[in-house]
Amino acid sequence: MSAIHEQAMNYVYQQVLQRLIGHFNRAERTALQLLIQRIVVAAGGMEQVGDYKVLVAHGGGEVSSYTLALLRAAQLSIAGRAPRTFQLRVATLRHSGMTQGTLDTLHRGYSQLFFHDDPRVELLMVENHQVLPFNHQRPASATGREVSQRNMLMMGHLSSGDVRATLCNETYLALGDFYQRVTAWDGGVHALVSGDCARKQGQLLAWLKKTAQAAGVQVPAGRPATLNGLFGRMDQWSDDIYRDLYGEHYVAKSDTSPGGHRHLAYIGIADLLDGIDRGCAPLLTEFMAYNPDPLGFHLSHPTFANPMLMAHLRGLQAESLRALDYEAGVEGFMLQAANYLRRRQVCEALITQTVSREGRAVSAQHAQRFFGLDEGQLICLLFSPFIHHGERLEGYLRQCHSGMLVALPELHKVLQGKPAAEMLQQWVTDASGLPLPLLQHLYRKRPMPGGPGSTARGCRQERSTPTADMALQLSGR
Incomplete structure (x- = not known):
């Protein structure tokens, strides 16, 4: 210089x-x-x-x-x-x-x-x-x-x-x-x-x-x-x-x-x-x-790290696992996050949109763009049907894929690593977004006790x- x-x-x-x-x-x-x-x-x-x-x-x-x-x-x-x-x-x-x-x-x-x-x-x-x-x-x-x-x-x-x-x-x-x-x-x-x-x-x-x-x-x-x-x-x-x-x-x-x-x-x-x-x-x-x-994802607050996507998951959880409307799950989360969103100066219009049908589509696109997951794979994740020898698999099929109930015994064989139809192997992979070897690994695993970070109180x-x-x-x- x-x-x-x-x-x-x-x-x-x-x-x-x-x-x-x-x-x-x-x-x-x-x-x-x-x-x-x-x-x-x-x-x-x-x-x-x-x-x-x-x-x-x-x-x-x-x-x-x-x-x-x-x-x-x-x-x-x-x-x-x-x-x-x-x-x-x-x-x-x-x-x-x-x-x-x-x-x-x-x-x-x-x-x-x-x-x-x-x-x-x-x-x-x-x-x-x-x-x-x-x-x-x-x-x-x-x-x-x-x-x-x-x-x-x-x-x-x-x-x-x-x-x-x-x-x-x-x-x-x-x-x-x-x-x-x-x-x-x-x-x-x-x-x-x-x-x-x-x-x-x-x-x-x-x-x-x-x-x-x-x-x-x-x-x-x-x-x-x-x-x-x-x-x-x-x-x-x-x-x-x-x-x-x-x-x-x-x-x-x-x-x-x-x-x-x-x-x-x-x-x-x-x-x-x-x-x-x-x-x-x-x-x-x-x-x-x-x-x-x-x-965006914010490291500083794990409870609301990605509020829009978290609200989407809570909506899917309410709709699929709790027999409530999608909107009820989203509104419940947004009520919890209200003070945090105000501090971050998130506009009211965006908060209102999140609860709407348009907001659901935007959140689904967000999940697809950043994580490569469609709504069906997110719902599968929320059910976690494969862990602990597939103890939740029947409930998941009954709620989300009733036409596959007839194949329940064969799906267990797929997850146990036994010979099974290639079509069923492909189905569990498509439904979950995970390759078959990892699904078979999950089948043998117990869930994490309590779920890490399951409550805000736990951190405090x-x-x-x-x-x-x-x-x-x-x-x-």
Whole structure:
């Protein structure tokens, strides 16, 4: 970079900083100064800050978007008063529920913060266990989508059609692998910066722990001494859960890259965001042009992680399993989610549409587009008719495929692996969306006791466990 070009770029960065700070109120300016102080202290002083690299995990939510804007302001502020500033790595986990709207929001925010041409910033995406440069226009991996679909179906069947476990577990179980990869990749980072409060971190860890326990995984009583150790434990739980889920059909993923910095620091800033109404803050709504996709999956709230698709599943559940109208199931869920949807500023028109026949069609298209599942396969998942030697198979056929009742004995033979008509083998595959070997594996499996994440209360009760306390310790609160 020539001296003239460097001077021109520095001028551009100072313009970005001025525009950024122009959207700060007094509380946000104070938060910025405290964040700068924390980063400089963690780096070992202003002389060392140029060699310091921090990571923020960005999923498109308002907390991570806000955190990212503060970090950019901190990075550019330090650059204006010191020869060098810290390096910033921004990483996104691309999962099956991530919409194009969410990817566009990420890209728009990065452009507003002038990230794309700044050598001090890395923009990464992890998809199907691969670390890739961020590209909001890259099509979703076909292989990754197939794996996600299979995981979702297997988890859904073994949790007896638990809606939250079906939609959330596959994404939550990927977090340990995600953090290990993005903290170790290409020399690693020194610190993780997060705006999530300790309560939400505790809920996530409790969710993972509960899922592991439901799968019969041994959960150690002690706490990892480091953040790296915590991510390693999360990844191990995930592997153990999938090993139990698939049995002899389990395929190990590629190892995460070893190395990186041994003692990953944690810089929590949730306390700096207390009292700031992020949803209405000009920093997000005006400068970052933040516009969350109401159809997108949000990691921060497992109870309502994908509200429109969750409402659709509740509607199908009411119609197929509880002899109620589809609309009654949707309305029941939307009533539970009302406060959350208001906080996310989901428009009333979309909420009203969700309960309508048109909303059902939109939700069905959403499930087909992101998960490759039609309505019949979703209903099959909610019944979970194949587990525990097909104890629910007769009820499923009677309710959904009465014409197949005559073939019930032969369907049991198919699932037991005995010789049977090829037409019946194809029928169970088409009805479920799963290959025959996995259906035969499910036939031999018992359901997960209680269904992981089956109640919101379960997560809250877990906050006092050693695992949740570990999150409090790591966040320094």
